[in-house]
Amino acid sequence: MLCTPNRFTWQLLGWASLSALLSLVSALLQRWDLDAGLLRWVVALLPVLPMVGYFLALTKWVRSLDEMQRLIQFEALLIQFGSTALFVMGYGLLAESGAVPNTPVGNLWPWIWLLLFVSWALGQLIVRRRYR
Amino acid sequence: MNNRLRVLRAEREWSQAHLAARLSVSRQTVNAIETGKYDPSLPLAFAIARLFEEPIEAIFSPNGGSDA
Numbered sequence: 001m002l003c004t005p006n007r008f009t010w011q012l013l014g015w016a017s018l019s020a021l022l023s024l025v026s027a028l029l030q031r032w033d034l035d036a037g038l039l040r041w042v043v044a045l046l047p048v049l050p051m052v053g054y055f056l057a058l059t060k061w062v063r064s065l066d067e068m069q070r071l072i073q074f075e076a077l078l079i080q081f082g083s084t085a086l087f088v089m090g091y092g093l094l095a096e097s098g099a100v101p102n103t104p105v106g107n108l109w110p111w112i113w114l115l116l117f118v119s120w121a122l123g124q125l126i127v128r129r130r131y132r
Numbered sequence: 133m134n135n136r137l138r139v140l141r142a143e144r145e146w147s148q149a150h151l152a153a154r155l156s157v158s159r160q161t162v163n164a165i166e167t168g169k170y171d172p173s174l175p176l177a178f179a180i181a182r183l184f185e186e187p188i189e190a191i192f193s194p195n196g197g198s199d200a
Contacts (some may be wrong), residue, residue, distance in 0.1 A: 066157035068170050131164040 008061035023047040032079035072127045079123030084115055138166040140184045156178055161187045 026046040034040045062073055095102040141151050148166075152159040155176065164170035165180075172180065181188040 033149065066161050067176060068161040069158055069162055070171075089176050128160075131169045 008057060008064065011057040015057060016051045018050040019047045019054065021105060022050060031061070068131060072124065072131065075127040076120055076123030078128060080116060080120040083119040083123075084112065087115055088112065133171045133192055133194060134168065135165065136178065137162075137191065140191065149185075153160075154183055164200070 023046075026043055029043045029046075034043060062070060065073065091100065091108075094100045137151075143147070146154075148159045148162045152162045155162070157176070161170065165172055177188055177192055181191055184191065
């Protein structure tokens with residue numbers, strides 16, 4: 001996140017690690033033949049629950065920043081939003097046309113997450129240069 | 133917007149980090165204000181004026197202003 005580690009960094013790492021751990025637990029549980037219905041939903045969505053904490057911590061972190069740092073984050077998130085939206089739109093249209101494989105969203109979402117974080121980091125690098 | 137923040141800080145022999153701590157902002161924000169890359173909000177400009185005990189217009193002036 002391009003800043004020195006502080007309590008928010010550890011909170012974010014904690015929530016992300018818990019989500020990764022629950023991904024493993026969820027994958028293990030899904031080896032059993034779960035009945036369709038609520039239990040399958042709960043097991044599949046286990047890794048999502050800690051990410052609620054992740055985004056709450058992220059919100060608290062942004063609110064703790066001063067006005068210029070918040071502006072930097074806002075503009076960096078615009079770059080993230082734009083690049084991810086354009087990628088998803090472009091890939092979707094290419095998949096529809098048959099130019100690229102029509103990857104199921106179940107396989108695509110980890111790459112979208114990666115794109116979100118890479119474009120956010122790049123966005124911060126670009127925007128910070130303006131205020132240096 | 134032009135400002136005399138660097139001069140006022142130098143007169144008191146404060147570092148950017150010290151001024152940043154007094155204003156509860158980051159050192160990067162102080163640097164960006166001093167170099168004219170970022171114009172502070174009105175509340176932050178008033179906090180700066182209060183800290184240096186000068187009227188806000190004695191610290192900040194519009195670009196091309198004659199009283200810079």
